[in-house]
Amino acid sequence: MKTTHASHQAAVLAIIVTSYLMLVVDISIVLTGLPNIQAELGFSHAALSWVQNAYTLTFGGFLLLGARAGDILERRRMFIVGLALFTAASMAIGLAPSPTWLLLGRAIQGIGAAILAPSTLALISIHFAEGHARTRALALYAAAAGVGASLGLVLGGLVAELISWRVGFFINLPIGIALIVGAKRYLVETPLKSGRLDLAGAVSSTLGMGALVFGIVRSAESGWADTTTGLSVVSGLVLLVFFVAHESRALQPILPLHLFTNRERNAAYAARMLFLGGMVGFWFFTTQFLQGVLLYKPLHAGLAFLPTTIPHFIAAMSVPRLTRRFGNARLLAFGLSFCIAGLVWMAGLSELSSYVTGIALPMVLIGIGQGFALGPLTVSAVQGVASEDAGAVSGIVNVAHQVGGSLGLSILVVVFAAGGAADLGAAASLAHHIASTFTASALMLAIALALVLFFIVRPRARYLPA
Template sequence: MSSSLRARPQTRWWALVVLSLTQLVVVLDGTIVNIALPRAQAALDLSDVQRQWVVTAYALAFGALLLLGGRIADFIGRKRAFLIGMLGFGAASLYGGLAQQGWELVLARGLQGVFAALLAPAALALLTVTFPTGRERNTAFAVFGTVAGTGAAIGMLLGGVLTEFADWRWCLLVNLVFVVIGVAGGAIVLTESAAEGSKRLDIAGALSVTLGLGSLVYGFSLAEGGWAQPLTIGFLVLGGVLLGLFVWVESRVAHPLLPLRVVADRVRGGAFLIQGVAGAIMIGATVYLTFHLQFVLGMGALQAGLASLPLPIATMVLAPIATKLLPVIGPRPMLVVGPLIAAVGLFTLSGITPDGAYVVQIAPALVLLGIGMGFVFIPLQNLALSGVAPHDAGVASAVANSAMQIGGSIGLSVFTAVYAAAVGGHAQTEVGPERLTDAYGWTFIAASIFMVAASVIAATMVRGSKSELLPSLGEAVPSAH
């Protein structure tokens, strides 16, 4: 399938700017409220459970609905889905910024996730058809991947600035600026593309995967109170059964929500798994870094945001280097070594102490984490979509995004359970700085184990020559299924 953007090369780079801006807003919204949570909790009288759901509601709705959103984008047109998603995201952000009660804020965050689930796969699919081959595609995906990799940390910085100098509500209202730019720019520089063939939606598949992912994430969120609780076990089992049902349905329906060929490929499946682990770290583990900076080291919102800067700066500095290395060494070495570097950074963070100096205990660890995640994100977006037929571009990009968001939701829940076990179930205000720091340290150890697992996944699943793994480095993306 062709896009008229290829007939107007001068517009494709502006399209990259618009689409990267979209990626930034949906990723940073996973973390921008983190630093503002203490003030939002006080202003709206949120319970600790509601506080966690301010983060989880967004990631859960986003991740659970991405497959459906990707298919809808394929059918109604990716540009149309992009614009609808942008406008809906803006409306939900406005509602959240004006929320007067805790449940309203949680609901608004869920609605943001719903529209992000339409917006994000449309953006990535548009990027795929706009840059279908060669060096330009490699550069475009490197930019997009860098934005994806740094968006979470940028969200913490921006959240700190807005909370310190304006109000926590601006962590939601600032999205209106992105929406105006995105809608105006998208209307001008993006060209419509849509999948060919049947436009029937797989309702059974949509229900089973959405309820399955929701049950799974909710089960993990209940693990904070104990893994052996009946509700925790029940929802985890229900989630597994529903996802099994989803696979069964997809193997039998004529027009599946997720054609199994998209995930059955070993290399692409490995990329999706690594994407999930990356989401667990960038969405889940960074929350506890924020808590340590504010609750233990006593930093204000702005100072805590600035203190997170070494992570995105390291990733952005590495990005052009990794981009040049990609055609030379291929994605596999990056995806094996990158997670190990990130694991070293996270393990270093586990050694934090209540009186430790930031420049000694935290900044070097964040640099290592940023370098490692840079080696992960630069090849990952491209690899996850390599060889995907144009008809499946939207759903494949949805899986890539869904993996990161669901990984973030599950990661946050697992790390919260590790933290809760370390503090013995006590509230944060009831625990001294030594025990609090020790609990944060255990979450970083768990996160480092996640990254080692990502390296193993890359070593065992991402196999093949450079041309086989990334045909887009010099060839057209194959259209055969």
């Protein structure tokens, strides 16, 4: 239902899209600044992954609870709370004097994002009537996701090179304050609803996944025989088992288990986690190759990703037309195949590789593959879901997205540490380690492709006319 006067709709849309853009940008803005962060604060290679994981784990872990809180405690209120928490954490990160301070700030920033993100989509439905107005608003919202990743890389590289990586987080302060003021003035409040917040589910799932990822990352430096590594992995698994058991008997669970009874959707969830796990390694380690091996400045490293981001955008825009021709499932398989080919190509990187043939050309394949895969992967994940479960399954998709990236990156950090070549020089050794992570990323995507072929493509092919 349309509840906002037409003269205010431009302001409402600007507030919603800008807030979502800020969340997406902060996932990628640190990537081109990672070498500078590592040098200034003294992160190890393994611990450096937590700059990303601390954010994505709390983002994904509290996302379902954030969505539920918005339903119960009013959307505009939770939108402002999420913005305030995200903005304050950004300020703290910019002032961070130590790795611990920075990681704590990133974790709190992720909680703010988990509160804010679900409200952005809901507020579009509240303020824009179904039809052309809502379609246009959703198109701009989706465009923010595509543009945000590229903008974060370039912006992060720019400030890291010319000023300091810290400025990338300080930027959020004036933007966040302006958005809070605008939200209070233009956004319509939703009525309170009765319900319960599943705090036990949210905390156990987040702590469980966090402990599991911590144990895997720690094994890269301390080995699997390390007591802390073993305790972290075991406690993480125990907490996740408790989470599933708790959700099975919770009156208002944040993760309805009946949504996991469909094989196609389950395959789509698993494929999404594997896809994000592999692709986050591409972004994370390519940045280090560009700056550590090719000696690119941070700004140039950000611009070096354009061979991925531009084809990604073009491919994503062509998905509706190609889906009508090839079908959603086949286009998803095509996309994963392109990404695998690009990652296998980059697995051959060495100290002597050139940017054009070793990175830019495979980046084109990866960009096309990402553009083809993400939309169809989402469609498969919500296939056949009842309208009353639409919000919950949307939350599951987002959780798979964030947690898949965290878990995948932690595994790739272990692969990076194990890909030793002691007889090589520093740059050659770094290139060798990074190339091994691309092999592992390609393997993750190959498993995702197998799931898609067996559980999504093949079942649908049975119903196609001969």
